Amino acid sequence: MSVTVEWKGLAKSYGAHSALTHVNGTIAGNKIIGLLGRNGSGKTTLLALIKGLLRPTSGQLLINGQAPFENRALAREICFVRDSRMTYGSFKVREALKLASASWPNWDHGYALHLAERFSLPLEKKVQSLSLGMESSLNAIIGLASRAPLTLMDETYNGMDAPSRYLFYEELLEDYMRSPRMLVLSTHLIEEVGRLFEEVVLVDQGTIVLHETTEQLLMMTYVVIGTAPDVERFTDSLQVLHTQVLGNMKSAVVFGELSKEQERLADLYHLDIQPVPLQDIIVHLTSRKEVPSS
Amino acid sequence: MISMNAGPIYSQIAQRIKDDIVSGKLHEEEQVMSTNQYASFYQINPATTAKGFEQLEEEGILYMKPGIGMFVSRNARDKVLAERRQQFFAKIVDPMIEEAYKIGMPLKEIIARLEQQEGAKDS
Amino acid sequence: MMTKPISPVVLTWQILARSTWLTFTLFWGVSGILTVLLLAVDSPGIRSSYWEQVFEALNIYAFVVGVRVTYGHLTILMNHGVTRKQMALATLLFALVFTLANGIMMGIGFALEHAAYSSNAWQEAFAQPHLFKTAVDFPAIVAEGLILSASTFLGGHFIATTFYRFGKIIGMFSIGLYLLISFSLEVRSYSNAIVTFTSDLTRKSDFTAAEFFLWNGGGIALLALLIQYMLQTTEIKAKTR
Known part of the structure; x- marks a missing residue:
């Protein structure tokens, strides 16, 4: 399905x-x-x-x-x-796994027990008394x-x-x-x-x-670094997520695919083009107050 | 390793396979690992690996034997070498010259160095 | 290793039974022991049944079990693929078995007490009017125990579900509504914080069996319908901690 x-x-x-x-x-x-x-x-x-x-x-x-x-x-x-x-009441880990096995049509109990061993999850302990990390492990096991x-x-x-x-x-x-x-x-x-x-x-x-x-997102986001006027000229009609200025240097995170023409332009302005880590892309996309218009 | 900070992962995968072909770790007509094996090894999504393979297939570096898997093409090494040679000046020589201008290093000095290297290799 | 999933209704029944059997055993164990102790201490001055008092305690116990159905089980069951309808059906089945078991325990208690009274030639009498006239009228005792605990079980279930579904303020109103249903049948003095329509009605000296079933049955049906409506539309809170 x-x-x-x-x-x-x-x-x-x-x-x-x-x-x-x-x-x-x-x-x-x-x-x-x-x-x-x-x-x-x-x-x-x-x-x-x-x-x-x-x-x-x-x-x-x-x-x-x-x-x-x-x-x-x-x-x-x-x-x-x-x-x-808190929803497990007095259930032990073993009972929580048994409940899951009775609930999910595709449940693989052997795999669940294998995972419990890999995560060192104590089967006889009550779910309520598990540490936060152990509880997350139990949830991961049930989910998988x-x-x-x-x-x-x-x-x-x-x-x-x-x-x-x-x-x-x-x-x-x-x-x-x-x-x-x-x-x-x-x-x-x-x-x-x-x-x-x-x-x-x-x-x-x-x-x-x-x-x-994820691949598309990584491809369509890049940072241009160069002197401030050059970077500004380059990003003039582009969607910029984030800028940073250091002395007369400027970096701008651009959202949008880099065209051949832009690549040529960047070369001309002596701009450095670098990829942006996914984490940073997400931060830039969610930290602004509103979507900047191009 | 594969990095989340170095652009699309699929092109990193493709690059890595090309590196292995150039260095001789992967031979022509040799089967490459499956997308799942690659995904598992580098801890990346198998769809991403598949995309890297797809690109290499389009470039004629890899080919698919139906029901068996992906193999390195007969003339894959030549193709990759030709591509790298083509990129050599743009990617390596030109930036070097630019840097030399920036720091005021005469090109003559670079040429001398290159000749010296060649002499050392020949002997 | 694959396991077969269990029908959601059966699964829910099992979970409800699992979380009740211990308190059930404790309740009836403690009630039995207390009655025996009281009889032993008070043997010279026995005037009426001690076991009869268990009715009052049973009302409170069944009420608490009713509250626990919603607060102890709704979230975990929804998370495990049980629908609200399936849970309601399983709760109904559970309530039938639970209240029938309570009725039977009342019957057994009265029968044992009756044996003790007979062998000691104690005077056997009831402080309250009941469906039954003697301690050996087993079917009538079971019926009364069943209906009494059903009404309080549903009362607890109703109030808890209202709190869960609508929050504290409307939840408070549900307590009022519940008491109103109880007292509209007959306003009498009451001593417990939790007073059911049934326990009050039983204090009325001249009720008939038909009246008893009609009023109680009506109250139970009304509560069951209200619970059904609320449960079908209730949402499971996102944060459990």
């Missing part, structure tokens, strides 16, 4: 507070997708809507053409993991072993130490290649995990501001 998630003018508000507005777009296919954005930008609300925990205030959210809220068929196709220690056609992971790295995080990334990639499916990960650690994303969806101030393949 390949999944298509479609947003049509989706909005969600909590009373007077608007969490999401004018959300439009589609994500489709068996891909690892990064859901990026600042805290409070609406990422978790978007995921909770996809899982069918919340109801849209207006607009539509369709998964393979169906609304997920109270949808019996979709309920077991979508696995959403997030920090949820569920093999759900649509798996949503909300910052499933909180409190994990670096070795555990890299173990998670490694397992995520391996398991995705074994069982291709749609995996949506919300994260702030773009530098660590960005290379695993085929596509990124950027949420800012309650709406999706960008949806692009």
Whole structure:
């Protein structure tokens, strides 16, 4: 089963507070997708809507053409993991895994136990008494072993130490290649995990501001460095995300593909053209107050 | 390694394979690792690797044996070498000359150095 | 190693049963022990049934179990692919088994107490009017225990679901509404903080069995409908911590 998630003018508000507005777009296919954005930008609300925990205030959210809220068929196709220690009551880790095994049609219990061992997760400990990092490990295990056609992971790295995080990334990639499916990960650690994303969806101030393949995004963002007047002449009609001035030197982060003509021009002005790290691109795209017009 | 700070990852992958062909780590008619193996090794998305392979296929560096995998083309090394030679002046020599002008180094000195190097290699 | 998933309704039933069996055992164990102790201490002056008092405690216990259904299970079940409808159906099945078990425990208690009273030639009497006239009328005792605990279970479930669905302010109103439903049947003095329409009605000296089933059945049906409506439209809070 390949999944298509479609947003049509989706909005969600909590009373007077608007969490999401004018959300439009589609994500489709068996891909690892990064859901990026600042805290409070609406990422978790978007995921909770996809899982069918919340109801849209207006607009539509369709998964393979169906609304997920109270949808019996979709309920077991979508696995959403997030920090949820408090909801497990008196469950031990072993019981939490057993509950998951009874819930997810594609659950692989052998793999879950293998992961528990790799993450050194104590099976007989109560979920409530796990450290934040251990809880994240449990969530990562459930998300991966569920093999759900649509798996949503909300910052499933909180409190994990670096070795555990890299173990998670490694397992995520391996398991995705074994069982291709749609995996949506919300994260702030773009530098660590960005290379695993085929596509990124950027949420800012309650709406999706960008949806692009990671490669395309890397290609269409670059920084020009040179003397201030030259850089200004070069970027005159381009969309600039960020500028920095040092003495008479200036650097400008440009959003938009570099054409052959521009390349020639840069050569002419003796401008240095450099790639921009994904993390920086995301920061530049979400730190401004409004979209600068070209 | 593959870097998130050095532009598109797929072109880094393509570059790496070309490097291996030039240095002789990869021979002509030799099978290259699968996209999944590459993805696993460099911890990158397999679709990205596939895109790098695609580019190399278009350039005629790699070719697909259906049901088996990707192989290095018969004249891949010559192609890569020709490309590198073509880029040599633009990428290496021209910036060097520019730098020499900047720091006031006479070109004669550079030529002398080059001749000296050639002499050393010959002997 | 693949495992077969369990039907969401069965799964929910199992989870509810899992989190209740311990308190169920404790409640009836402690009630039994206390009754035996009281009978032993008070044996010379026995005037009426001690086991009858368990009805009051049962009301509170069933109320708490009702509250726990929503607050202890809704989030985890939704997260595990159970729909609100499936959860409601499973809760109904659970409530049937739970309240029937309570009724049976009441019946067994009265039967044992009756045996003790007979062998000691104690005077057997009830402080309150009941559906049953004697301690050996097992079916009537089970029916009363079932209906009493069902009404308080649903009361707890109703108030908790209102709090969950609409927040604190409307939640407070639900307590008022619940008490109103109770007292509209018959306003009498009450001693407990949690007073059910059933426990009040049973204090009325001249009610008939038909009246009892009609009023209680109506109250239970009304609560069940309100819970259904709220549950079907409730949203699971994004932050659990």
